[in-house]
Amino acid sequence: MANSRAARWIYLRLSQLGLLVSRDDVLWCYHYLLGREPESESDLLSKIHYRSFRALAQSFTDSPEYLQGRTVSREDVLWCYEHILGRAPESEIVLLSKMHYRSFRALAQSFTDSPEYLQGRTVSREDVLWCYEHVLARAPESESVLLSKMHYRSFRALAQSFTDSPEYLQGRTVSREDVLWCYEHILGRAPESEEAVTSFMSTRDFRSLVSFFLESVEFAGRHPSSSDSPADVWKSSIPPDVFREALFQPLNPQSLTKQDRDYVNLHFERLWHAMNALADLSPSGGRLIDFSARSHFSDAMGKLLPDVEQTGVNGVNYELDDYAHLYGESSFDICLNMEVLEHLIFDPAHMVWSMNRMLKTGGLLFLSTPNAVAMTNALHWMNGDSPTLWNQVIPGKPYYERHNRDWTPSEVVRLLEENGFTVLNVYTRDFYSSSHELLPQHSRDISYLQSHARHTYFGDTICVLASKQESLTGPVRNTWLYADQD
Known part of the structure; x- marks a missing residue:
């Protein structure tokens, strides 16, 4: 009986310290590392003995099933075209020709190593409109002003030209969308009420608003490295x-x-x-x-x-x-x-x-x-x-x-x-x-x-x-x- 109580105390203490993995941890590894469900509940539970998530994950990544890999899917290839090259594939045949890669990492690297990606491209009209809307929070003065911004060779250079502008640096009262963005992307939740959103709209600029959220007690609790106390x-x-x-x-x-x-x-x-x-x-x-x-x-x-x-x-x-x-x-x-x-x-x-x-x-x-x-x-x-x-x-x-x-x-x-x-x-x-x-x-x-x-x-x-x-x-x-x- 004493040994049983001691074992339970050790288990609870290790769980509190994060030194025992949970059922959800094991499921995560099956879903995201092997891309499938566990064979059975007993097989799932057999993985819970690991003392840390790192050791658990390494057992999956060292497994023959993970190392052998698998051919990438059609959705993987479409994702790379959309998010890396910013366009659709030339044809279905070209799309299918990319599916021979054995891992998503190798597929993505083939896109980022391509001449099209490395040479870059002039930014689009939509890129410029995005910067006006999300950085300066207004429409461009005119079509000619919008077109004058399209000489930049990369979106990063375009965006930096906006964030370095006197208009952005001088600041302005933030919008309702700015406050909602901070709740969603920094605190990861919806605001408590409409009054809470309105209370933040007196902030003079977006940078100060973001700083307030990053320095909040709630963010410190969600982000372990942000607390100084x-x-x-x-x-x-x-x-x-x-x-x-x-x-x-x-x-x-x-x-x-x-x-x-x-x-x-x-x-x-x-x-x-x-x-x-x-x-x-x-x-x-x-x-x-x-x-x-x-x-x-x-x-x-x-x-x-x-x-x-x-x-x-x-x-x-x-x-x-x-x-x-x-x-x-x-x-x-x-x-x-x-x-x-x-x-x-x-x-x-x-x-x-x-x-x-x-x-x-x-x-x-x-x-x-x-x-x-x-x-x-x-x-x-x-x-x-x-x-x-x-x-x-x-x-x-x-x-x-x-x-x-x-x-x-x-x-x-x-x-x-x-x-x-x-x-x-x-x-x-x-x-x-x-x-x-x-x-x-x-x-x-x-x-x-x-x-x-x-x-x-x-x-x-x-x-x-x-x-x-x-x-x-x-x-x-x-x-x-x-x-x-x-």
């Missing part, structure tokens, strides 16, 4: 002014240099979030090993969490040194690792294994690192810019001072799980001002990316909570991360 993840909520005072009034005032102050100001929101996490993870104190030790954060922790016994890892090589020999094996309750992983060069598994060795069984790890698949990175990429936020060269500094590899959430999870950890929670957050400035300006791009992406980890920073499950005799270095030297 720790309260939706951690129960503790140290007031930000209390945390700031603790940071800027260190135990040794001489230790806080101008460089430290600049660092604290830049990373304040992330540091504040981490402090709330630690307050939650150590309600009764305990021993903590800090792999990202900085004197100002350590001093603040000493003031705000006095029952936590801290040890900072300093002056060592994260990828070479034997930390367990230096600091003790299986002797810490919590490990903190903030913004270290992205700086490593040749052996990240060694650092993860070292953290595992120093933690007691069941000990907790809180890790954060920049997110390679953040929404801001995608928007930079769409604009033709370098996707990462942190790609600066640092003159006169060692190579490990700069970011050498940004990680995706799935990669971080895989690295930890392979080296003796169980991941309890993984999420992303937008902590940096560059994200806050960029996101509201690209609401339509964001809506498109959210609806087509196969993940929901859009924040600029990855946060992971994991526990030590087992001790390993050495780091696990698999070929998905390490190049084969043979």
Whole structure:
């Protein structure tokens, strides 16, 4: 009976943490990956044992049925003509000639690689009318003005000419259709009432309206990376002014240099979030090993969490040194690792294994690192810019001072799980001002990316909570991360 209760508690806890897949998850994989129904209810239920949706989906994509593929359909070909080339096929024979492709991806690539697509075309009259209606929300002054816009070679260039115009930038009172668009594409629902729609129509321009929706509490709840408050993840909520005072009034005032102050100001929101996490993870104190030790954060922790016994890892090589020999094996309750992983060069598994060795069984790890698949990175990429936020060269500094590899959430999870950890929670957050400035300006791009992406980890920073499950005799270095030297 006790074992049954324990098993049920574990199942419920894992379900709450999103570590067990649901029946709907399995159905989704059958429908969207294999394109069919499951053979039977028992076959469906046999897939529910997977501990994460990622593992479930990978079991489908690794299956012979998925890998063998299938010939594309007539509807697939018509879609490509309509949405990629913007026209109908020349004839039924031409349409049928495209159906030999074994996957939709190969079919679509044949269209995007075609000379017709690459050469582009002059925009149409309908394109110009669309921009007048949806960007400036009015009709063109005259037919000649409309025709004068048709010299642009791409719709993107045409649309940018409208959004860069003084009329668009100066703003105007938004329309009812603008408000309805925001409800549908940002909040994903209809407005509560006509009064709610009318209340937004006093906004002077569409950009401000979109910003209001993106900054709303409701959007923050639907979009995990948009919230800056720790309260939706951690129960503790140290007031930000209390945390700031603790940071800027260190135990040794001489230790806080101008460089430290600049660092604290830049990373304040992330540091504040981490402090709330630690307050939650150590309600009764305990021993903590800090792999990202900085004197100002350590001093603040000493003031705000006095029952936590801290040890900072300093002056060592994260990828070479034997930390367990230096600091003790299986002797810490919590490990903190903030913004270290992205700086490593040749052996990240060694650092993860070292953290595992120093933690007691069941000990907790809180890790954060920049997110390679953040929404801001995608928007930079769409604009033709370098996707990462942190790609600066640092003159006169060692190579490990700069970011050498940004990680995706799935990669971080895989690295930890392979080296003796169980991941309890993984999420992303937008902590940096560059994200806050960029996101509201690209609401339509964001809506498109959210609806087509196969993940929901859009924040600029990855946060992971994991526990030590087992001790390993050495780091696990698999070929998905390490190049084969043979």
